[in-house]
Amino acid sequence: MKPYIAEAVIGFVIAALLLWVAVAAVSDVPFVYQGL
Amino acid sequence: MNTMLRFLRERLGVLGSWASIGRVVAWVAVWAVVIGVVFAPRGPAPADRERDADAPPSDVRYLGPTSKQDLAGFVTPPERLDDPFTVAWIGGSEVKLREVSVAGEVDGRIRMFGDRPVQIDAYTLLAPRPIDVIRAVDAAVADGVDAIVLSINATWVTDEWSMREWPNLDVANVGSLLRRPSTWPWELALTSPADVSWRVTRAIVPVVEAQNRLNGDAQDLVDAFDVVSQPGDDPAPGPAPIDGGPIDGIPPDDELDPRLPDDATSFWLVEEYGPSILDDTTQRVATMVDGLADDSPVADALNLRLVQAIEAAGIPAYLYVAPFSPEALADPELADAARQVEAYWTGIAARVESPLVEIEPGQLSSRFAVPARYFDLVHMADAGPFADVLVPVLCANWQRADPDRVCS
Numbered sequence: 001m002k003p004y005i006a007e008a009v010i011g012f013v014i015a016a017l018l019l020w021v022a023v024a025a026v027s028d029v030p031f032v033y034q035g036l
Numbered sequence: 037m038n039t040m041l042r043f044l045r046e047r048l049g050v051l052g053s054w055a056s057i058g059r060v061v062a063w064v065a066v067w068a069v070v071i072g073v074v075f076a077p078r079g080p081a082p083a084d085r086e087r088d089a090d091a092p093p094s095d096v097r098y099l100g101p102t103s104k105q106d107l108a109g110f111v112t113p114p115e116r117l118d119d120p121f122t123v124a125w126i127g128g129s130e131v132k133l134r135e136v137s138v139a140g141e142v143d144g145r146i147r148m149f150g151d152r153p154v155q156i157d158a159y160t161l162l163a164p165r166p167i168d169v170i171r172a173v174d175a176a177v178a179d180g181v182d183a184i185v186l187s188i189n190a191t192w193v194t195d196e197w198s199m200r201e202w203p204n205l206d207v208a209n210v211g212s213l214l215r216r217p218s219t220w221p222w223e224l225a226l227t228s229p230a231d232v233s234w235r236v237t238r239a240i241v242p243v244v245e246a247q248n249r250l251n252g253d254a255q256d257l258v259d260a261f262d263v264v265s266q267p268g269d270d271p272a273p274g275p276a277p278i279d280g281g282p283i284d285g286i287p288p289d290d291e292l293d294p295r296l297p298d299d300a301t302s303f304w305l306v307e308e309y310g311p312s313i314l315d316d317t318t319q320r321v322a323t324m325v326d327g328l329a330d331d332s333p334v335a336d337a338l339n340l341r342l343v344q345a346i347e348a349a350g351i352p353a354y355l356y357v358a359p360f361s362p363e364a365l366a367d368p369e370l371a372d373a374a375r376q377v378e379a380y381w382t383g384i385a386a387r388v389e390s391p392l393v394e395i396e397p398g399q400l401s402s403r404f405a406v407p408a409r410y411f412d413l414v415h416m417a418d419a420g421p422f423a424d425v426l427v428p429v430l431c432a433n434w435q436r437a438d439p440d441r442v443c444s
Contacts, residue, residue, distance in 0.1 A: 017062045
């Protein structure tokens with residue numbers, strides 16, 4: 001049982017890191033003026 | 037690294053086999069979706085973005101873009117239960133800039149089409165390229181609109197890259213370009229592998245999609261700490277029309293954004309050539325004329341694709357070239373450029389087969405009962421005279437599909 005829990009935890013950590021990178025990447029959007 | 041792997045394999049008993057690695061990969065996918073759903077805020081709504089209210093007030097719903105930075109999508113409008121006749125008004129800042137709205141003026145003049153209330157939904161963004169407009173047409177058709185009004189930007193005769201390079205738009209073009217085999221080559225040309233990857237990531241992981249939309253809010257928060265971008269207590273005076281007179285019925289723009297010059301078209305010239313472009317009027321006009329006269333096979337392909345998409349929708353559609361100001365048309369070079377734009381769209385119109393689709397390639401400002409006042413080349417200070425011209429032609433266009441109904 002212990003290895004399966006460890007696999008889920010490792011998966012969670014990797015997923016959280018990947019999402020962090022993804023969100024940080026899309027946050028870096030060039031400034032565009034929208035006067036509409 | 038080796039120490040960590042040894043710990044995981046020997047102490048925890050994981051990652052020691054392909055089966056264990058596969059389960060970890062599966063957990064990564066599961067957790068990514070779960071985290072994305074749990075942390076994603078609600079979807080966007082038309083009222084999320086702050087806009088200057090139309091003057092005079094109108095019931096037009098402005099559906100895009102969803103934030104200052106994310107121009108990738110249009111907000112799906114809430115469904116009305118009274119069976120409205122929904123009109124998609126697609127275009128750029130010449131349709132709606134600050135409180136001046138061509139769509140809003142028309143909305144105030146047409147309340148009903150037959151027994152159906154008219155609802156105008158504006159799919160507008162700043163300086164759209166043909167591919168952006170194809171996407172807007174796709175969005176409007178998917179929303180089930182009953183008619184389309186489309187403002188043609190004169191610069192669409194030029195190629196896709198010379199107008200603007202906003203790569204953050206391109207993630208949205210993946211779907212539009214994949215719909216037809218004829219535009220698959222443009223899929224490769226206009227979108228990068230990163231665009232495709234982000235498109236997929238945003239579709240799968242809601243929190244990434246949400247973050248894209250929230251960038252606008254984040255930018256506003258950051259701007260609050262930026263002394264450079266603050267207009268201060270004594271902002272620049274509001275824009276004045278070309279004739280220099282007051283604008284009837286339109287309050288002065290006390291909150292003029294200093295990042296946008298008074299002449300909104302010169303914003304793009306300043307972006308491209310620097311502030312010195314504004315010092316020499318002759319060079320400035322020549323630059324704009326050059327941009328209007330440089331036709332391109334890329335523009336041909338995408339403009340034909342645009343018209344095909346509208347024809348395929350099977351609903352009434354009226355496309356007009358955004359009319360230049362009378363002052364601009366008094367310049368021989370700009371007038372000549374306008375004639376070239378007219379000739380270009382006359383050629384496109386000749387290839388239209390659907391009786392429901394009309395293209396007006398000429399300068400509608402020549403039909404204005406009273407001269408309209410403009411801020412610059414295409415941005416009107418008062419859209420009323422233009423709306424007076426548009427109302428009968430739009431109603432006639434809608435009657436092509438439903439002759440028994442009349443506008444009121």
